[in-house]
Each structure stands twice: as structure tokens, then as C-alpha cells.
Amino acid sequence: MSSDExxxxxxxxVAAVVIYALFAAVLLISAVVIAIAGAPALALLGLVALLPGSVALGLWxxxxGARVGAIMxxxxSVVVPIVMLFLLAAPESSRAWFTHDELDDFDFVDEDGDDEDDERVAGRE
Incomplete structure (x- = not known):
């Protein structure tokens, strides 16, 4: 797997991120429309858009925690948790995205070839 992938x-x-980002955008736009319509107190409901927006960012x-939040x-509703389970918990690629086991695949380079761990201290070589 390349570093870009x-x-x-x-x-x-990405599909789950798009769903939550669209939901956040709809909430935010509706809050702006409510504020323009003359009910500024109800416009504070636009702060509710922070929740799906932060879930989308966390998923990305x-x-x-964002994966659990997206499901919960x-x-x-009944449909959204089922869809999120199919998007975030079922595919192996999604599970791998949230586990971050890249360090197991990383090979460390021994600079001097003596098969010992070398630590660099500032000012020492």
C-alpha cells in the first residue's frame, strides 16, 4: 500500500463523511435562513450543526470515537445506524482505517549496522 493510499x-x-457533512450543512443553512427570517433566538440551533460536522471530521x-459517535x-432513527454499521464496521478497509496499525509494517533502519538501537542525543553524534 502506497503512502498516498x-x-x-x-x-x-468517505460515504459516511459525506452523509454527516451534508447533514451538518443542511442544519447550518437552515439556521442562517431562520436568522434572516427574523428569529435570531432560533438561529442558535445552528450550533447543533457542530455535532455532525465534528463527527464527519473525526471520521475523515x-x-x-467518531466511528462510535457516527453509529450512535x-x-x-432506524436506518442511519444500520447504514453506518454497514459503512464503518463491516468492510475490512473501514476497520483498518480506524485501527492505525501502520507501525507494524514500518521497518526501522539501523544506521551503523551493529543491530543495536541507537538513540541520538542533542549535541552528540
Missing amino acids: MNRPPAPV QGNR FGIP
Whole structure:
């Protein structure tokens, strides 16, 4: 897997991010419309858009808490948690995005070839 592929989330995660980002955008736009219509107190409901927006950002970054939040956030409905389970928990690529086991595949280079761990201290060579 190339380094570019490791930095991009897999397609199911991107689909979940798009769903939550669109939901946040709809909430934010509706709050702006309410504020323009003359009810500024109800416009504070636009702060609710921070929740799906932060879930979308967390999913994009590979945050495990955002994955749980994405599944739990849709509990009042029946369809959203099922869709999020199919997008975030079922595919192997999605599970791998949230586990971050890249360090197991990383090979450390022994600079001097003596098969010992070398630590560099500032000012010493």
C-alpha cells in the first residue's frame, strides 16, 4: 500500500463523511435562513450543526470515537445506524482505517549496522 493510499480514507468512510457533512450543512443553512427570517433566538440551533460536522471530521481523520459517535448519533432513527454499521464496521478497509496499525509494517533502519538501537542525543553524534 502506497503512502498516498494510507493517507486517504477508504470509500465507505468517505460515504459516511459525506452523509454527516451534508447533514451538518443542511442544519447550518437552515439556521442562517431562520436568522434572516427574523428569529435570531432560533438561529442558535445552528450550533447543533457542530455535532455532525465534528463527527464527519473525526471520521475523515480516523478517530475511533467518531466511528462510535457516527453509529450512535443515528439511534433515534432506524436506518442511519444500520447504514453506518454497514459503512464503518463491516468492510475490512473501514476497520483498518480506524485501527492505525501502520507501525507494524514500518521497518526501522539501523544506521551503523551493529543491530543495536541507537538513540541520538542533542549535541552528540
